[in-house]
Amino acid sequence: MKILLLGHKGMLGSDLFSRLSGDHEVVGMDKEEIDIVSADACRNAIDETKPAIVINAAAYTNVDGCEIAQEECFAVNAEAVKNIAEACRSKKIRIIHFSTDYVFDGTANEPYKEDDQCNPINVYGESKLAGERHLQSLSDNYLLIRTSWLYGVKGKNFVQAILEKAKAKQFINDTMAKAKAVADNPSTLSVVDDQVGSPTYTKDLAAAVALLIEKNIQGIFHVTNRGTCSWYQFAVKILKESGFDDITVEPIKSSQLQRPARRPAYSVLSMQRFIQITGKTMQPWQLALQDYLENSKLHN
Numbered sequence: 001m002k003i004l005l006l007g008h009k010g011m012l013g014s015d016l017f018s019r020l021s022g023d024h025e026v027v028g029m030d031k032e033e034i035d036i037v038s039a040d041a042c043r044n045a046i047d048e049t050k051p052a053i054v055i056n057a058a059a060y061t062n063v064d065g066c067e068i069a070q071e072e073c074f075a076v077n078a079e080a081v082k083n084i085a086e087a088c089r090s091k092k093i094r095i096i097h098f099s100t101d102y103v104f105d106g107t108a109n110e111p112y113k114e115d116d117q118c119n120p121i122n123v124y125g126e127s128k129l130a131g132e133r134h135l136q137s138l139s140d141n142y143l144l145i146r147t148s149w150l151y152g153v154k155g156k157n158f159v160q161a162i163l164e165k166a167k168a169k170q171f172i173n174d175t176m177a178k179a180k181a182v183a184d185n186p187s188t189l190s191v192v193d194d195q196v197g198s199p200t201y202t203k204d205l206a207a208a209v210a211l212l213i214e215k216n217i218q219g220i221f222h223v224t225n226r227g228t229c230s231w232y233q234f235a236v237k238i239l240k241e242s243g244f245d246d247i248t249v250e251p252i253k254s255s256q257l258q259r260p261a262r263r264p265a266y267s268v269l270s271m272q273r274f275i276q277i278t279g280k281t282m283q284p285w286q287l288a289l290q291d292y293l294e295n296s297k298l299h300n
């Protein structure tokens, strides 16, 4: 099949490009080739490429940045989805789009199902939900995949940030990691322990997308690696797997970080529908992390 992959240089996009190129003819476009905020650019790209599927992995993903750059955030995460859906509509082109656990408010105490009430608590979540709504109202042939806590070899992510901090033994307040400076204890990282979710390796997500394409499945799906943890527990595991025995991790509250965007306290996504439809499950996040650490060693 011919696939137009938007955002193919991003963290998820680059793994999608590698995974899908084996079985499909994939045309990748990123910011250098297209601005998806432009309706004309989307129409032209789709007219010229004539794909059977458009995959949109492009997004404005800086969660704290969205609180400040609200207009740009909505343009990329919502308006651009409308552009893509409108350009595909009359041609009956299938759309695969990604959304986030941050469309939920985090007050649940069991994994969120696809049809549960959305109620975002930050601008990024609001913009992604607006994108979902555009897709659902304009396309009758879409696959909307909500995922969470992504990390991959081709992007800035939490795992990399924790490892960099551990390596440098520096404790700067970093917007990518959930870590904060502890000037008087140079071998301690402080990481939030009151946000729980499912870390997800983009390579595993790309394989799940390939499976959903193969099965020609439509609708909303939650796809994450299996199991849950807090960012603190995730950081402890990252350091343990990487041999940083001399670094300790201190659990802290989100309120101690004072970041611009609020985060849901609990944003675990139920995988029931994916398992039921595909007959497959995703590997546990601990094993996915080991794969990532191996692959990023090779990559670097």
Ligand SMILES: NC(=O)c1ccc[n+]([C@@H]2O[C@H](COP(=O)([O-])OP(=O)(O)OC[C@H]3O[C@@H](n4cnc5c(N)ncnc54)[C@H](OP(=O)(O)O)[C@@H]3O)[C@@H](O)[C@H]2O)c1
Residues within 6 Å of the ligand: 006, 007, 008, 009, 010, 011, 012, 013, 030, 031, 034, 035, 036, 037, 056, 057, 058, 059, 060, 061, 076, 098, 099, 100, 101, 128, 147, 148, 149, 150, 151, 155
């Ligand atoms: N990262 C996460 O933890 C996470 C969690 C849940 C869901 N998601 C969703 O998963 C998807 C993939 O996320 P990701 O983390 O892989 O994203 P990413 O690494 O930030 O990649 C997004 C790509 O889109 C490009 N882009 C941004 N604005 C564009 C525009 N106007 N026109 C064309 N391209 C544009 C970016 O280019 P530049 O880098 O040059 O700006 C980048 O290459 C997104 O829909 C995201 O909302 C992500």
